[in-house]
Amino acid sequence: MRFGAHSQMLVHDLDDDALWIFDRGREWGLDALELHVADPDTFPVDGVRGAAERAGLEVVLGTALQAHNSTVSDDPEIRARGLRHLKGCVDIAARIGARKICGGLHSANGNFVGRGRTNQEWDRSVAALRQAGEYAGERGIVLTVEPVSRYSGYFLNTAADAVTLVDEVGLPNVGIQLDTFHMNIEEPDPAAAIRLAGPRLMHFHAVENNRGVPGTGQVPWEDCFAALREVGYDDLCVFEFFPLDLPVMAVRTHTWREVATSKQVAVEGMRNLKNLR
Numbered sequence: 001m002r003f004g005a006h007s008q009m010l011v012h013d014l015d016d017d018a019l020w021i022f023d024r025g026r027e028w029g030l031d032a033l034e035l036h037v038a039d040p041d042t043f044p045v046d047g048v049r050g051a052a053e054r055a056g057l058e059v060v061l062g063t064a065l066q067a068h069n070s071t072v073s074d075d076p077e078i079r080a081r082g083l084r085h086l087k088g089c090v091d092i093a094a095r096i097g098a099r100k101i102c103g104g105l106h107s108a109n110g111n112f113v114g115r116g117r118t119n120q121e122w123d124r125s126v127a128a129l130r131q132a133g134e135y136a137g138e139r140g141i142v143l144t145v146e147p148v149s150r151y152s153g154y155f156l157n158t159a160a161d162a163v164t165l166v167d168e169v170g171l172p173n174v175g176i177q178l179d180t181f182h183m184n185i186e187e188p189d190p191a192a193a194i195r196l197a198g199p200r201l202m203h204f205h206a207v208e209n210n211r212g213v214p215g216t217g218q219v220p221w222e223d224c225f226a227a228l229r230e231v232g233y234d235d236l237c238v239f240e241f242f243p244l245d246l247p248v249m250a251v252r253t254h255t256w257r258e259v260a261t262s263k264q265v266a267v268e269g270m271r272n273l274k275n276l277r
Contacts (some may be wrong), residue, residue, distance in 0.1 A: 001228070001233075001234055001235070001236075001237050002031035002032060002058075002235070002236055002237065003030055003031055003032070003206075003236070003237050003238075003239070003266075003270045003273070003274075004025075004030055004031055004032030004033055004034055004057075004058070004060070004236050004237070004238040004239070005025060005028070005030055005032075005033060005034070005238065005239045005240075005262070005265075005266045006033075006034045006036065006062065006205075006238060006239065006240040006241070007021055007033055007034060007035045007036050007062075008036050008240075008242060008246065008249050009239065009240070009241045009242070009243065009262040009265065009266070010024060010262060011246070012246050012248050012249055013036065013038045013039075014035060014036065014037075014038075014043060014044055014048065015042070015044055016044045016047045018044075019044070019047050019048065019051040021033065022051040022052060022054070022055035022057055023055060025055060025057050026055045026056065026057060028263065028266045028267050028270075029267070029270065030057065030266060030270070031057065031058060031236070032057055032058035032059065032060065032236055032238070033052075033057055033058075033059055033060075034059075034060050034061070034062045034102065034236075034238045034240075035048065035059055035060070035061055035062065035098075036061075036062050036063065037061050037062070037063040037088075037089050037092060037101075038063075040085060040088025040089055040091065040092055041088070043092050045092055045095050045096055048096050049095065049096045049097070052096065052097075058236075059096060059097070059098045060098050060099065060100045060101070060102060060203070060236065060238075061089055061092065061093050061098045061100070061101045061102065062101070062102045062103040063085070063086075063089050063101065063102075063103050063104070063105065064103050064104030064105075064109035064110075065082050065085065065086075065104055065105065065106075065107060065108050065109060066108050066109065066110075066111065067108045067111045068081065069081040069082040069084075069085045069108075070082055070107055070108035070111065071083060071086075071106070071107065071124055071125055071128035071129075072106075072107045072108070072117070072121035072122075072124045072125050072128075072155060073108075073124075079124060079128065082128060083128050083131060083132060086101075086105060086128070086132040086135075086143075087132060087135050089101050090132065090135055090136045090139060090141055093136075093139070093141050094139045094140075094141065098141070099140070099141060099142060100141060100142035100143070100144060100202065100203060101136070101141060101142070101143050101144070102143075102144045102146065102177045102203045103144075103146050103177065104146060104148070104153070105129065105132070105143055105144070105145050105146075106125045106129065106145045106146075106155060106156050106165065107121070107125055107153065107155035107156065108153070108155075109148070109152065109153055110152060110153065110252065111153070112153075112154055113154065115154070116154055117154060117155045117156075121155065122165075125155070125165065126165065126168050126169055129143065129145065129165070129166075129169045129174055130169050130170070130171065130174075133169060133171040133173055133174040134171065136173055136174075137171060137172075137173040141173065142173045142174075142175060142202050142203075143173065143174045143175070144174075144175050144176060144177035144202045144203040145162055145165060145166060145174070145175075145176060145177065146162075146176075146177040146178070146179060146182075146203075146205075147159060147161060147162045147176075147178070147179075147182060147186070148179070148182045149181075149182045149185040149186050150185070150186065151185070151254075152182065157182075157186050158186050158187065158193070159176070159178060159183070159187060159193035159194075159196050159197050160193075160196060162176045162178075162197065162200075163176065163196060163197060163200060166200055167200075175200045175201065175202030175203070176197045176200045176201050176202060176203075177201075177202065177203035177204065177205065178193060178194060178197060178201060178203075178204055178205070179204075179205035179207055179240070180205065180206055180207050180208070180209075180214075180219045180224060181205070181207035181208070181209065181211060181219075181240070184209040184218065184219055190219065190220060190223070190224055190227075191220060191223035191224050191226065191227040192227075194224060194227035194228060194230075194231060194233075195227050195230060195231060197231065198231050199231065199232065201228075201231055201233050202235070203235065203236065203238070204228065204233060204235070204236065204237050204238065205237075205238050205239075205240050206237045206238065206239055206269065206273060207219075207239065207240050207241070208269075210259050211240075211241055211242065211253075211255070211259060211260075211265075212259040212260045212265070213260050213264050213265055213268045213269050213272070214239065214265065214269035214272055214273055215268075215269060215272025215273060216272070221272075221273060221276055222276055225273070225276040237273065239265050239266050239269050239270075241260065241262055241265040241266075242255050243255075243258070243261065243262050244257075244258050
C-alpha cells in the first residue's frame with residue numbers, strides 16, 4: 001500500500017503557479033498526488049509532467065462532472081460535453097503518465113434535482129462510461145467511479161450501486177473507488193462494502209469521518225485495512241481534506257471550522273495508517 005494526497009488539500013485548481021505542490025508532497029513523504037482536473041483545456045500538462053518527474057511522485061487524476069457537463073442530463077448537448085470532458089481527462093492522463101482517473105465520473109457532483117435517480121439517467125451513465133472506458137482502455141488507463149454520500153450527490157451513494165454500475169458497463173478498466181468519509185455515512189459496515197467491491201476496487205480514499213486526521217475518529221480503520229488485504233487491494237491510499245484557507249472548496253464541502261491542517265492529515269494520517277497495512 002502506498003500513500004498519496006489530493007491536490008485540493010493544497011490548491012483549488014492547478015496551473016503553472018501551483019506546481020510547488022509536488023515539492024510539498026515530497027516533503028511530506030508521500031508516494032503520489034491525485035490531481036484535480038477542472039477543465040482539460042487549461043490543465044498545465046507540460047508543467048505537471050516535469051514537476052512530477054523532478055519530485056519522483058506518481059500522479060493519478062481526479063475529476064467530477066458538474067451540472068453543465070453531466071452525462072445523465074436530459075440535454076444531449078450537455079451529455080456530449082460530459083463525454084468530451086472525460087475523454088479530455090484521458091488525453092491528459094496519457095500525456096503525463098497517469099494510469100487512472102478517479103472520482104465523480106458517473107454524474108454531476110453536488111447537483112440535486114429533488115428526487116432520486118431515474119432508469120433513464122442510469123442508462124445514460126452506463127453508455128457514457130462505456131464510451132469513455134473504451135477510449136481509456138485503448139490508452140491503458142483505468143476509470144474509477146466513486147459513490148458519494150446523499151449530501152454530495154443523488155445518483156450513486158453505495159458500494160452496492162457502484163458494483164451494479166461497473167458490472168453493467170462491463171469493461172475491465174472501469175472500476176470502483178471507495179471513500180471512507182462517504183462510506184461512514186452510507187454503509188452499515190464499511191469493511192463489508194470493501195469486500196463487496198472485491199476485485200472491482202481500483203482506488204481508495206482514506207478520509208476520517210469528520211475529514212480530520214485519519215486514525216483519530218470513528219472510521220473502523222483496522223477492519224477496513226483487513227478487508228483491503230482480503231480483496232487484494234495493494235494500490236494507492238489517498239488522503240482528501242479541504243482546508244479553510246481554500247475558501248471555494250471549503251464552502252463547497254461545508255467546511256466551517258478547522259479540524260486539522262493539510263499537513264497533519266497527510267503526515268500524521270500516514271503514520272497512523274501505515275501500521276495497519
